[in-house]
Amino acid sequence: MNNIVNILKLPPTIMSGLAIASGLLLFLPDHIIDKLYMTDLKEEYGLLIGGVFIISVSILVSYIGVSVSKAIYSKIINEKRVKLRKKQLKKLNNEEKELLKYFMDQPDKTLKLPMNNGITIKLQYYKIITPAGNNHLVLATDMRIPYFLQPWVQEFLSVNPHLLESST
Template sequence: MADTNIDIITKLINCFKSPRYLFAISLISGILLFSPEYIINSLGIQLFISKYRIWIGIGFLISFGFWITDISVILLKKRKLKSKVKFKISEREERLENLTYEEKKILSYYIDYQTRTQRLSYSNGVVNELIYYKILYRSSNIINMDFKISYNIQPWAWNYLNKHPELLQVNPNYSVGGYL
């Protein structure tokens, strides 16, 4: 018999884990506790409330506490996620401010020609580095005879580099091996 009672209580707790159920319990018990007497009398529940007031109050406090806790946890998770995303964006923008010559050459093509797609060698380490930092992404898996694949620039990088084209300025006297 004791196990049956525990099972029932466990099922009830699991049923009311959702914040919306907790809110409903808090709302109903709050109305029962704090409504003016004329409303309680018109509903005909004055005897019920006077007999079970302590249990209604405990139910109100527990459900309200859990509901507030659940909402707080949800809000904190959202805030943490937003902060994490903001950090990642600033980290990526910082990466764009410290590009190598080869990276500038690849990215300047997108901005100079106002295109979001460029065919590059799939074995190029510089391209793979830009993919790693989520600046570029592979937009096709088709490899042609020249061993090149289409790569697109990420929208955030496109917007940032269009706002800051000076980041792509290269020293004209610098030369590099032509494996791009």
């Protein structure tokens, strides 16, 4: 029983190899099987080869189905997140817009900002800006670290510069 469970846990590449090999043994014409000297193997273990083929193809089909559905789900979730973030960009207040204008004016789209500032925290929460790097040496008197403007924000604001106009 343990051996069967271990076979079912084989990676998809090996499983596909088993499916192809067993499928060839089952479905190739007899004159080709004769040239490969596999006639006795096919006659003696045909039932086992058929079982291996059915199981491996079934597992591969389910693996492909799960992979495709995960990819589709991930794409849908990502599109929803981007739509939500773009919607959030449209709701920014004047101070946040001014900060983003300043980001857009920088050649590397990076600014040193106070990490404990409310605007910085809000923009980071909505994935509009991200800290540049993982480890930062921060002084107690100057708690600023470099942040960069996310590429999707740069693209979106380049196409929609009117979003950075101050509203009165």
